[in-house]
Amino acid sequence: MSLYVLAKEKLTGFVEALQPNFRVVGPVRTQHGYAFDDITDAAQLELIYPTTILPPKKYFLPQRETLFKFHTDSDEQGSRRMKMEPVFQDVQPTVIFGVHTCDMNGILLYDRMFETGYQDEHYIARREQTYVIGVECLSPCDDASFCKDMGTLTAPPVYDLHITEVDGLYLVDTGSEKGEQLLLKYAEVKMATTEDIRQLGQSLSSKWPRFRHRLKMGKDQLPSLLTINYGANTWDELGAKCLACGSCTSVCPTCFCFDVQDEVDISMEDGERFRQWDSCQLYEFALVAGGHNFRDSKASRIRHRFMRKAKYNQQVHGLIGCTGCGRCERACLAHIAIPTTLNALYEETQIDAGR
Amino acid sequence: MVEVFEDAAVSEAAYVEEVMPSIYLPTVAKIIKVRTETEMEKVFTVRLPGGRPLGHAPGQFVMVSLPGIGEAPISVMSSPSRTHETFELCIRRVGNLTNSLHKLLPGDDIGIRGPFARGFPMDVFKKKDVIVAAGGLGLAPARSFIDEILDNRDDYGRLIVLYGARNPSEILFRDELRKWRMRDDIDLLVTVDRPDESWVGHIGVITRLFPRVEINPAKAMAVTIGPPIMYRFVTVELLGKGLSPDQIWMSFERRMKCGVGKCGHCQVNYRYSCQEGPSWTYAEALAFEEAL
Ligand SMILES: Cc1cc2nc3c(=O)[nH]c(=O)nc-3n(C[C@H](O)[C@H](O)[C@H](O)COP(=O)(O)OP(=O)(O)OC[C@H]3O[C@@H](n4cnc5c(N)ncnc54)[C@H](O)[C@@H]3O)c2cc1C
Ligand code: SF4
Ligand code: SF4
Ligand code: FES
Numbered sequence: 239m240s241l242y243v244l245a246k247e248k249l250t251g252f253v254e255a256l257q258p259n260f261r262v263v264g265p266v267r268t269q270h271g272y273a274f275d276d277i278t279d280a281a282q283l284e285l286i287y288p289t290t291i292l293p294p295k296k297y298f299l300p301q302r303e304t305l306f307k308f309h310t311d312s313d314e315q316g317s318r319r320m321k322m323e324p325v326f327q328d329v330q331p332t333v334i335f336g337v338h339t340c341d342m343n344g345i346l347l348y349d350r351m352f353e354t355g356y357q358d359e360h361y362i363a364r365r366e367q368t369y370v371i372g373v374e375c376l377s378p379c380d381d382a383s384f385c386k387d388m389g390t391l392t393a394p395p396v397y398d399l400h401i402t403e404v405d406g407l408y409l410v411d412t413g414s415e416k417g418e419q420l421l422l423k424y425a426e427v428k429m430a431t432t433e434d435i436r437q438l439g440q441s442l443s444s445k446w447p448r449f450r451h452r453l454k455m456g457k458d459q460l461p462s463l464l465t466i467n468y469g470a471n472t473w474d475e476l477g478a479k480c481l482a483c484g485s486c487t488s489v490c491p492t493c494f495c496f497d498v499q500d501e502v503d504i505s506m507e508d509g510e511r512f513r514q515w516d517s518c519q520l521y522e523f524a525l526v527a528g529g530h531n532f533r534d535s536k537a538s539r540i541r542h543r544f545m546r547k548a549k550y551n552q553q554v555h556g557l558i559g560c561t562g563c564g565r566c567e568r569a570c571l572a573h574i575a576i577p578t579t580l581n582a583l584y585e586e587t588q589i590d591a592g593r
Numbered sequence: 594m595v596e597v598f599e600d601a602a603v604s605e606a607a608y609v610e611e612v613m614p615s616i617y618l619p620t621v622a623k624i625i626k627v628r629t630e631t632e633m634e635k636v637f638t639v640r641l642p643g644g645r646p647l648g649h650a651p652g653q654f655v656m657v658s659l660p661g662i663g664e665a666p667i668s669v670m671s672s673p674s675r676t677h678e679t680f681e682l683c684i685r686r687v688g689n690l691t692n693s694l695h696k697l698l699p700g701d702d703i704g705i706r707g708p709f710a711r712g713f714p715m716d717v718f719k720k721k722d723v724i725v726a727a728g729g730l731g732l733a734p735a736r737s738f739i740d741e742i743l744d745n746r747d748d749y750g751r752l753i754v755l756y757g758a759r760n761p762s763e764i765l766f767r768d769e770l771r772k773w774r775m776r777d778d779i780d781l782l783v784t785v786d787r788p789d790e791s792w793v794g795h796i797g798v799i800t801r802l803f804p805r806v807e808i809n810p811a812k813a814m815a816v817t818i819g820p821p822i823m824y825r826f827v828t829v830e831l832l833g834k835g836l837s838p839d840q841i842w843m844s845f846e847r848r849m850k851c852g853v854g855k856c857g858h859c860q861v862n863y864r865y866s867c868q869e870g871p872s873w874t875y876a877e878a879l880a881f882e883e884a885l
Contacts, residue, residue, distance in 0.1 A: 305617040308660035310702075317700035320660050324615035355868065356616050356853035363613065468882055495857030498617075498850045502661040509661050511617070516856070523858060526848050527687045530821050532861075532883060542860075542883075550863035 241430035241438070242421060244401070244408040252425040253280035256333050260369075263297065264335030265290050277335070285336050285373045285401065289380040289563055293341045293491030294334050298348055298364055302514040303327050305360065305498070309508050325510070326363045333369045333420070338379065340561040342372050342397055343390040344491025350555040351494055369420055372413075374402035376445045382564025384452035384577050390561045391449060404441045409434055452577040455584050457558055460548040467583045468541070476579065477537025479572040484517030486566035486574070487543065492551065492559045493517075518542050544579065616853050619658040619704030624697055625679055630765055634730065635695055636670065637682045639703060644678035650712030651738040652844055652872045656852045657682065658704030659697075663690040666849040666867070669708060670733045672740035683733035683765065709852040713738055713816060713842055713872050721814040722750040724806070726827050728757050728799055728819025732765045734844060735818050739779075746778060753780045753806055757799030757819075760787045780806070799823065803830040810835030818844045824885055828875050838876035845871045845884065 244252065256262050262277045265287040272287045274294050304325040313319050337345070352361035372393050375385070385391045393400050398417025402409045409430060412418040421427060430438075455463060487493040497516035502509035516523065519539050524532040533539045551559030560576060567575035626638035641647060647655070649669050658664040671681040686692045697703065723742060727735040735754075742749050754773065758764045764783065773781045782802045784795035795802060799819075813836055817827045824843055831841050847859035847866040859866035862881040878884035 305615060310660055315700060318697065318702050320621055320702045320704065322618055322621065322660065322704070324613060324618045326613060326615075352855065356855070358853075358855055359613055359615050360617070494855070496850070496855070497858075498664065498856065500661050500663055506661065511658075511660065511664075513617075513850075513856070516850075516858075518857060518860075524848055526846050527685075527691075528820065530846070532847065545862070546860075550860075553863045 240412050240418065241435060242410045242412070242427040243430050243434055244410050244425055244427050246403075246406055246408060248426050249283070249285075249408065250280040253277060253283055253335070255424040256420075259331065261330055261332040262335065263294075263332065274334070283335055285403070287336070287379065289338070289340075289383060289565060289568075291565075291569075292489055293344050293563065293565070294337055295344060295348065295491055295494075297328075297332060297334060297368060298345070298352075298361060299494060299496070299515070300328055302512055303360065304510045304512045307508070307510045311507050324359075326360060329363045329367055331367050331369075332364075333371060335371045336373045336401075337370055337397070338373065338563075339375050339393045340383065340385045340388070340390040340563045341491050342370065343388075343394050343557075343561045344563070345370060345396045346394040347492045347551065347555060347557050347559065348494060349396060350557060354555075369398045369417060370396055370413075371417075372397040372400040374400065374442070374445075376403065376441065377448050378450070380564050380568075382567040382575070384562040384564065386446070386449040386562070387451055387453035387577070388457055388558060388560055388562030390563075391446075402438055402441065404434070404437050407434070409438050452562075452581075453584075454581045459584075460558065460580065461552050463580065463583055463587060464545055464549040466587055468545075470583060470586070472579065472583055472586075473537040473541040473544075476540045476574055477535055479574060480519070480536045480540050481572055482519050482521065482536050482539070483571065484519045485569040485571070487517040487519055488515055489565040489569045491561055491563055491565070492547070495523075518546070540574070544576070547576065548580070617706075617851070619656070619664070619706045621702050622705045624699055624701045624703055626699055627697065630683065631763055633687075633763070634683055634685045634733075634765060637684060637694070637697070637703070638679050639682060639705065640679045641705065646678075647676055647680045647708055649673060649676065649680070649708035649737075651715065651741050652712035652734060653708040653710050654734075654852075654871070655682070655705050655707035656709065656849070657684075657690075657694065658706070659690060659693050660704065662693045664704070664706075664850075665690050666709075666852060668734035668737070668844075670736050672737045672744065674741050674744035683730070683736075685730050706852060709867055710871050711869055715741060717842075718742070718814050718816075719748045720750060720812075722753070722808060722812050724753045724755070724808060724813060724815040724831070726755045726757075726799060726815065726817040726819070726823075726831075728823040728827075729759065729763065730765070731818035731820070731823075731844070732756055735816065736766065736769070738816055739773075743776075743779070750812060751780065752778065753808070754782070755799055755802045755806070756781070756783045757802070757823075758783070758785050761785050761789055761792045782806070798826070800826045800830050803834065806834075808834050808836075810837075810840070814840050814842070816842045816844075821846055821885070824878075831875075838879055839874050841875035842872055843875060843878065845873065845878075847871065 352358040397413040400411040496513040547560040628636045850856040854865040854868040
């Protein structure tokens with residue numbers, strides 16, 4: 239849309255102006271690394287930071303979310319009665335600052351997922367009330383990331399505002415009408431000049447050499463690579479290492495599976511049904527009545543995860559299911575890494591093909 | 594708390610106006626009748642508010658809820674042709690939710706979402722000889738399909754129903770089976786794995802019934818519903834009769850939490866069973882590595 243200039247020292251002013259009217263969140267330094275959290279003091283906000291522990295998905299799909307509250311009791315005849323009222327938890331005007339380009343690609347997949355087919359009103363209600371302020375990645379933020387390979391090193395069209403630092407200035411691109419209004423209302427900005435635009439272009443194109451490739455193949459080759467390797471021994475090898483802890487899926491910006499459960503209070507009459515993040519790496523995930531489990535072994539479950547990341551999401555949503563953020567590699571106690579595995583599969587396949 | 598409106602389209606509208614909708618919110622329906630089928634299964638007759646029709650296809654399911662206990666997918670047992678103000682569910686008690694459901698009585702409220710999934714496309718079966726192979730509880734969803742054919746009898750060719758139960762006491766819908774046996778437009782064969790003294794019928798697993806049926810594969814279509822293990826053997830029999838994989842429909846059991854293609858539990862490779870299933874042709878199933 240349009241490009242504006244925000245002087246670097248005016249960023250705090252922007253945040254402070256938003257705070258009375260919005261929940262303002264962004265990457266902040268914690269004991270264990272950076273995490274998206276509430277910005278209580280505008281000076282806390284840092285726009286240059288290594289990958290956060292969790293992606294911003296928690297603001298769109300909370301770790302645990304109430305879907306509805308209920309009340310059950312008996313009428314005069316002793317018949318069971320129920321009342322239910324939907325809950326739209328954490329629906330509030332929220333501004334998320336400093337979302338990396340990989341994480342914006344995660345949001346893109348979330349939008350596809352929750353807004354196509356049956357509409358997930360809970361997701362949509364929160365999404366509509368949220369402003370995404372992206373930040374352009376000009377240098378690699380983490381050793382484990384492979385965003386360049388996954389094509390997530392450019393901002394997808396999910397942002398309301400997108401900030402690129404150029405020569406001590408912030409150039410702010412507006413991605414939506416509501417983003418532009420937010421900027422003009424709460425920040426002190428100028429229109430960008432032709433020179434600013436030229437500099438932005440230069441800065442964006444010169445960033446590429448700074449990022450390395452970790453994959454030996456292009457992302458478009460992944461679906462067929464995985465198709466060929468459905469029966470590979472790799473899955474058994476990974477299955478033997480995997481602890482089935484589910485950390486990889488909790489930290490993943492594109493994982494969205496959930497479990498649904500009920501909870502009642504002590505009176506046994508009032509309670510809520512909630513959903514919470516679930517993981518296809520856990521044994522119970524595909525267990526059905528009668529005790530049959532469709533993904534019995536760790537090997538079959540880890541294969542399912544890789545298939546979802548690099549093939550199935552592409553088939554269903556037209557988007558690759560991995561943003562290359564590298565979080566799963568960092569979180570995994572068994573040191574299972576997506577690039578290492580994909581490269582090994584690729585090399586074996588090359589050998590097979592050459593035989 | 595929002596009042597729950599028992600009746601009439603007007604109050605439904607008011608309800609929608611008062612709160613935002615949620616795909617996860619069940620409709621409060623009422624149990625009209627409960628019938629004990631066997632030691633494990635009960636049949637529940639359910640009425641939606643205002644007697645509004647469910648609008649399902651054979652093979653579809655609803656998510657059944659008891660707030661505080663949980664929710665599970667249950668196939669609609671009654672056929673669309675016999676589902677007007679009420680519909681039927683046959684529920685086997687196997688765990689928390691289903692045990693609690695078995696304690697419900699007529700007049701009690703029950704939560705319903707759906708119908709979901711794809712069901713069996715009836716048009717595909719029209720003018721064809723139809724073979725139904727049902728194992729155990731699979732006869733419940735199969736009944737929706739069978740009754741739909743019986744009520745539109747002229748649209749279809751022969752109807753052959755093969756049913757296998759583990760033992761005589763687990764046989765479902767005895768009255769119905771008796772009626773079917775009397776009709777000359779339906780061929781019914783029932784077998785049990787483990788007979789008792791009273792049993793005079795066929796003995797053995799369901800595949801043992803296949804040698805007894807003659808089918809013209811050129812004009813046949815099959816539907817098979819039962820425990821996961823059954824599919825492998827039944828498809829072998831059907832293929833042996835000359836049917837091709839796209840003439841065989843099956844219904845897949847998967848864990849389901851949302852019913853609307855979001856929670857991921859029911860995935861069969863890249864497809865969501867709650868949306869595009871649970872009925873698939875064997876040809877489709879062959880294309881999924883995880884199907885059978
Ligand atoms: C499409 C479909 C149609 C079905 N139709 C019928 C039917 O007509 N009648 C009938 O009695 N049953 C039917 N079922 C099976 C029924 O959903 C399960 O028996 C029920 O979920 C068990 O719930 P529970 O809380 O009583 O058991 P639990 O206490 O949860 O546990 C018992 C067992 O059920 C498994 N389980 C838990 N949740 C699910 C779930 N959502 N889906 C499958 N298994 C689960 C557990 O892993 C465990 O092995 C159907 C299932 C599917 C997928
Ligand atoms: S699979 Fe791993 S690298 Fe890919 S998006 Fe998920 S957490 Fe990031
Ligand atoms: S984090 Fe590692 S060990 Fe844990 S489930 Fe994922 S792959 Fe397995
Ligand atoms: S039941 Fe949730 S995706 Fe199918």
